Amino acid sequence: MRVCVVGAGAAGLCAARHLLVEPCVTHVDVLEQTSQLGGTWVYTETTGYDDFGLPIHTSMYKSLRTNLPKEVMGFPDFPVPESEKSYLPAKDMLAFLQSYAEKHGVTEHIKFKHHVQLIKPKQGATAELWDVTYKNLITGVTETKEYDYIFVCNGHYNTPFIPDIPGLKQFQGDVMHSHDYRVPDIFEGKKVLVVGGGPSGMDIALEITSVTEKVILSHHVKEVGSVFPSNLTQKPDVEKLDGNTAYFKDGTQEEVDVVFLCTGYQYNFPFLHESCNIVVEDNCVEPLYKHVVNVQHPTMCFIGVPYYVCAFSMFDLQVRYYVRSMNGTFKLPTPNEMMRHWEEEKIDRASRGFTRRQAHMMGPDQGEYYISLSVESGTDPLPPVITAVHNHSSQKFLDNIAGYRNDVYKIIDDENFIYSQLQEKYYASLA
Ligand code: FAD
Numbered sequence: 001m002r003v004c005v006v007g008a009g010a011a012g013l014c015a016a017r018h019l020l021v022e023p024c025v026t027h028v029d030v031l032e033q034t035s036q037l038g039g040t041w042v043y044t045e046t047t048g049y050d051d052f053g054l055p056i057h058t059s060m061y062k063s064l065r066t067n068l069p070k071e072v073m074g075f076p077d078f079p080v081p082e083s084e085k086s087y088l089p090a091k092d093m094l095a096f097l098q099s100y101a102e103k104h105g106v107t108e109h110i111k112f113k114h115h116v117q118l119i120k121p122k123q124g125a126t127a128e129l130w131d132v133t134y135k136n137l138i139t140g141v142t143e144t145k146e147y148d149y150i151f152v153c154n155g156h157y158n159t160p161f162i163p164d165i166p167g168l169k170q171f172q173g174d175v176m177h178s179h180d181y182r183v184p185d186i187f188e189g190k191k192v193l194v195v196g197g198g199p200s201g202m203d204i205a206l207e208i209t210s211v212t213e214k215v216i217l218s219h220h221v222k223e224v225g226s227v228f229p230s231n232l233t234q235k236p237d238v239e240k241l242d243g244n245t246a247y248f249k250d251g252t253q254e255e256v257d258v259v260f261l262c263t264g265y266q267y268n269f270p271f272l273h274e275s276c277n278i279v280v281e282d283n284c285v286e287p288l289y290k291h292v293v294n295v296q297h298p299t300m301c302f303i304g305v306p307y308y309v310c311a312f313s314m315f316d317l318q319v320r321y322y323v324r325s326m327n328g329t330f331k332l333p334t335p336n337e338m339m340r341h342w343e344e345e346k347i348d349r350a351s352r353g354f355t356r357r358q359a360h361m362m363g364p365d366q367g368e369y370y371i372s373l374s375v376e377s378g379t380d381p382l383p384p385v386i387t388a389v390h391n392h393s394s395q396k397f398l399d400n401i402a403g404y405r406n407d408v409y410k411i412i413d414d415e416n417f418i419y420s421q422l423q424e425k426y427y428a429s430l431a
Contacts, residue, residue, distance in 0.1 A: 004147040008032035009039020011304035012153035014315040017104040033115040041094040047180040069409040072386045087405035113137040120273035150300040159268040167241035178262040193256040197221035201262030226401040284359035289338035308363035320379040
């Protein structure tokens with residue numbers, strides 16, 4: 001089997017790490033458009049476009065420290081090394097990924113500065129094969145190569161989501177997205193409206209209070225208990241902008257110089273030909289079985305789609321799950337069955353109040369999701385304690401955003417009861 005992995009971020013590296021030791025796999029190419037591995041964790045001052053005219057991929061800002069403790073940031077077979085602190089700077093995570101790739105001999109399989117332009121099922125082939133067209137950015141030469149399997153690992157924190165706020169297009173001040181944020185200095189002395197209360201919105205809003213005249217943080221997160229500096233005011237959702245005035249849902253208004261959108265990102269697979277039968281609408285990527293398998297072309301998988309997860313651990317589990325389907329350890333359901341499963345999952349999520357935009361949000365569902373992947377494929381489960389730590393850290397983030405990174409975790413796996421309860425529930429649902 002010849003496998004093409006798109007992207008050398010944490011997900012692509014993890015895919016290659018497992019594929020390279022898999023006897024049924026004869027060839028692995030990791031195609032990476034930039035000159036470095038690490039994806040999100042590579043910091044660059046440059047915003048906009050790179051030297052080859054491609055949009056800058058990374059959204060990393062200079063001061064970033066992880067929003068999860070390192071104890072749950074590693075891979076199950078390659079933990080982040082011991083150190084005093086739990087919440088690490090981005091450069092440490094990048095170094096960690098570099099050592100992971102070196103240790104597992106992945107680096108020599110990465111074709112850097114290779115931009116994947118098109119992936120489509122090969123026409124007229126008897127078995128399913130893929131044509132991957134990529135451009136060597138150094139030579140300018142475009143090539144098409146045939147593969148048996150595709151791992152889509154291109155990340156989903158790089159294409160900004162711009163909300164439809166009435167008056168935004170006509171706004172007279174500056175408008176920027178957190179994708180282009182690097183350092184706070186650009187906001188010196190300004191009145192900044194930060195839109196969005198996700199991890200980036202909260203973190204950056206707090207960081208820029210050191211230089212701004214005023215920060216107005218507009219969001220609809222209910223449980224924020226954190227105390228912010230006196231020049232930061234929290235507001236509900238912004239309803240409209242008119243001239244330089246922002247109007248909020250509670251009837252109040254504020255004059256602002258900058259609208260700073262921390263409104264998240266969109267899934268984007270510009271290289272997938274429509275015959276791959278993957279549609280992205282309102283941030284729902286479908287149809288995917290278990291958020292991994294392309295239902296209509298099961299020799300294509302997606303690693304890393306779910307969010308609010310222990311990312312690297314989940315990548316590892318998704319890869320092990322899928323590789324076991326490749327080598328015949330277990331058999332994926334038929335496309336019809338996978339489609340039915342996906343439709344049922346959507347109905348179940350909707351009945352529990354998830355919107356379509358939250359189709360891949362795990363959060364409270366993550367433990368059960370991990371179990372379902374390990375049970376179906378018979379691969380080792382993830383330690384349930386990581387889910388507990390994820391939930392604990394996420395709550396601490398809301399309670400004390402300025403101080404929660406001072407916490408130090410020690411992993412003691414005393415959560416097995418949660419695991420067995422969930423496992424029983426999962427078996428019951430199968431019956
Ligand atoms: P990426 O890291 O985005 O890698 C994708 C790779 O694919 C890139 O190298 C890109 O260049 C390449 N690529 C894309 N398109 C093509 C193409 N057409 N051809 C060739 N190559 C291509 N997660 C945490 O767990 N903890 C955190 O604290 C945390 N903090 C974060 C902070 C920020 C600011 C952001 C944006 C994200 C953060 N995340 C965090 C999420 C983080 O993105 C994931 O943990 C993880 O690193 C994503 O890995 P990935 O491989 O899926 O994607």
